[in-house]
Amino acid sequence: MTGGAGYIGSHVVHGLVDRGEHVVVLDNLATGFRAAVPGAAHLVVGDVGDGDLVGTLIAEHRIDTIMHFAASTVVPESVAHPAAYYLNNTAGSLVLFDAAARAGIRHVVFSSTAAVYGSPARQPVVESEPPAPLSPYGTSKWVTEMMLRDIAAATPFTFVALRYFNVAGADPGGRTGQSTRAATHLVKAAVQAVLGIRAGLEIYGTDYPTPDGTCVRDYIHVTDLAAAHLAALDHLRAGGASATLNCGYGHGYSVRQVVDAVKRVSGGDFPTADRPRRPGDPASIVADTRAIRQALAWVPAHDNLDAIVRDALAWERRLAAQG
Numbered sequence: 001m002t003g004g005a006g007y008i009g010s011h012v013v014h015g016l017v018d019r020g021e022h023v024v025v026l027d028n029l030a031t032g033f034r035a036a037v038p039g040a041a042h043l044v045v046g047d048v049g050d051g052d053l054v055g056t057l058i059a060e061h062r063i064d065t066i067m068h069f070a071a072s073t074v075v076p077e078s079v080a081h082p083a084a085y086y087l088n089n090t091a092g093s094l095v096l097f098d099a100a101a102r103a104g105i106r107h108v109v110f111s112s113t114a115a116v117y118g119s120p121a122r123q124p125v126v127e128s129e130p131p132a133p134l135s136p137y138g139t140s141k142w143v144t145e146m147m148l149r150d151i152a153a154a155t156p157f158t159f160v161a162l163r164y165f166n167v168a169g170a171d172p173g174g175r176t177g178q179s180t181r182a183a184t185h186l187v188k189a190a191v192q193a194v195l196g197i198r199a200g201l202e203i204y205g206t207d208y209p210t211p212d213g214t215c216v217r218d219y220i221h222v223t224d225l226a227a228a229h230l231a232a233l234d235h236l237r238a239g240g241a242s243a244t245l246n247c248g249y250g251h252g253y254s255v256r257q258v259v260d261a262v263k264r265v266s267g268g269d270f271p272t273a274d275r276p277r278r279p280g281d282p283a284s285i286v287a288d289t290r291a292i293r294q295a296l297a298w299v300p301a302h303d304n305l306d307a308i309v310r311d312a313l314a315w316e317r318r319l320a321a322q323g
């Protein structure tokens, strides 16, 4: 697995280890954390763009499946540094897939994103909607999807590309969570604000064509997303066909609704400031979830904004207590 020391990857490592899988994590620790990788997994510090290392690891550990999480993931950062995003996300993935195909890998599960859609007119958005990303981040992932599709078509491996909507929350058991200090993602930032870790929250754009003027996103609990990866693995190992699937709940919340939920769940308060729109942000993006429910028999267990916020809060308190 690549990126297993990161936020989403570490939740999936825990899920795999819980099932008794042998997990090798390849992570360069640029944004990941050594402590996020459970002791039962084997951590190798290195880069997905190192094809020789990838080939060696696959052979040494007899790896049959690659789950590819490692990526740069911040939309506004990708607008400011597009080349860095194409190098790390797209070029890095190409080296990885090429090395994996040569080494005879059987399956790939790839972390894609709803950002490939941009701002689709028809919502909830279905997977057949033509991609039209608004940011280099979205484009870097879309190009990677196409490379994966083409390489898979010419080799025996099968893949599932999961298009994540807005991932939030933390492991309900408190084993892992989003540990990046300078958080840019909304739920984490709002939770930091209510705990006094940051002074307040800036709301990027209040004049969108949405019910309250702020952006609407489909927030999915990271534990449900991790379960989707395990289901994708089962699907592929059972001989299931390659697929590209949305990962969301099929309903959205505005920025203001998230702010209200954080205040409600925590019982605390924090200041917000209305700011201009952020480049690369669509007004609204909500998943059509029929395909994943059908293909993977995936049923979410944490479809509740307050539960997402509660688990994010608990993790942030734990981080704060660690100092």
Ligand code: UDP
Binding pocket: 075, 166, 184, 185, 186, 187, 189, 201, 202, 203, 204, 205, 215, 216, 217, 255, 278, 281
């Ligand atoms: N957002 C915000 N203030 C923040 C962080 C995010 O208003 O401090 C908004 C952002 O403009 C977007 C939504 O919250 O409309 C979700 O942004 P996030 O960065 O969490 O995820 P993205 O949708 O960009 O992947």
